[in-house]
Amino acid sequence: MSIKNKIQEIFDSVASHYDIMNDLMSLGMHRVWKNTMVNSIRFTKNAKVLDIAGGTGDIAERIARIEPSSKITVCDINQNMLNYGRDKVINANQLKLKWVCADAEHLPFRDSVFDYCTIAFGIRNIADRKKALTEIYRVLKPAGQFTCLEFAPMHYQHKAFITLYDLYSFKVIPEIGNIIAKDRSAYEYLVSSIRKFPIQIDFKKEIENAGFINVRFNNMSYGIVALYYGKK
Numbered sequence: 001m002s003i004k005n006k007i008q009e010i011f012d013s014v015a016s017h018y019d020i021m022n023d024l025m026s027l028g029m030h031r032v033w034k035n036t037m038v039n040s041i042r043f044t045k046n047a048k049v050l051d052i053a054g055g056t057g058d059i060a061e062r063i064a065r066i067e068p069s070s071k072i073t074v075c076d077i078n079q080n081m082l083n084y085g086r087d088k089v090i091n092a093n094q095l096k097l098k099w100v101c102a103d104a105e106h107l108p109f110r111d112s113v114f115d116y117c118t119i120a121f122g123i124r125n126i127a128d129r130k131k132a133l134t135e136i137y138r139v140l141k142p143a144g145q146f147t148c149l150e151f152a153p154m155h156y157q158h159k160a161f162i163t164l165y166d167l168y169s170f171k172v173i174p175e176i177g178n179i180i181a182k183d184r185s186a187y188e189y190l191v192s193s194i195r196k197f198p199i200q201i202d203f204k205k206e207i208e209n210a211g212f213i214n215v216r217f218n219n220m221s222y223g224i225v226a227l228y229y230g231k232k
């Protein structure tokens with residue numbers, strides 16, 4: 001099975017429990033990381049924003065709250081994730097988000113149309129990162145801003161910290177996945193994909209190689225996650 005099909009299968013399987021699983025697995029920390037990401041961007045009025053791999057709309061919902069004039073498109077390859085997101089957001093009375101089911105490797109948008117592109121915990125799951133970064137660059141307007149939130153492999157931490165983190169990642173998280181989402185292997189896969197993701201300076205280079213300038217990153221929570229920024 002291709003990586004893309006495997007990822008589709010995983011998110012089809014976990015979509016209905018995705019939000020609750022995020023709270024349980026990260027002990028609520030994903031909310032802090034996502035708030036930090038969105039609050040760190042200075043959105044201009046009426047900006048066109050594309051949230052890629054937007055899943056159930058967590059990032060889009062936050063952007064709509066802090067900058068209600070923004071025109072936000074949520075794009076994800078998985079229709080089930082988008083459906084859950086749309087229901088959640090309709091309940092929150094935020095009806096003006098656009099939901100587009102599409103592959104980040106082949107974005108169905110014209111060149112240079114968005115002021116901002118965001119992606120949270122998505123780039124790691126995209127089969128061809130290089131293609132996706134090139135597409136993000138293409139659809140951003142000149143001087144448009146790219147912001148990416150992603151887990152980082154914990155390569156430089158103290159050994160005891162890594163041991164505890166690994167224990168939590170490989171034993172506790174799959175067990176929670178088994179009990180709540182009834183899918184242990186999906187969470188085993190998602191956890192192991194973090195270890196395969198490039199370290200911060202290498203991913204920064206990948207962003208630069210796609211053409212972005214002023215690329216930088218900030219670590220959060222002792223480098224468990226990192227926030228990357230780039231400008232077209």
Ligand SMILES: C[S@@+](CC[C@H](N)C(=O)[O-])C[C@H]1O[C@@H](n2cnc3c(N)ncnc32)[C@H](O)[C@@H]1O
Nearest residue numbers: 053054055076077078081103104120122125126
């Ligand atoms: C871990 S979820 C993140 C969802 C949301 N951004 C969040 O932070 O809660 C990863 C998402 O990436 C999406 N995804 C994976 N490959 C993709 C691709 N090639 N194009 C667009 N979305 C993709 C999955 O369908 C899934 O919804």
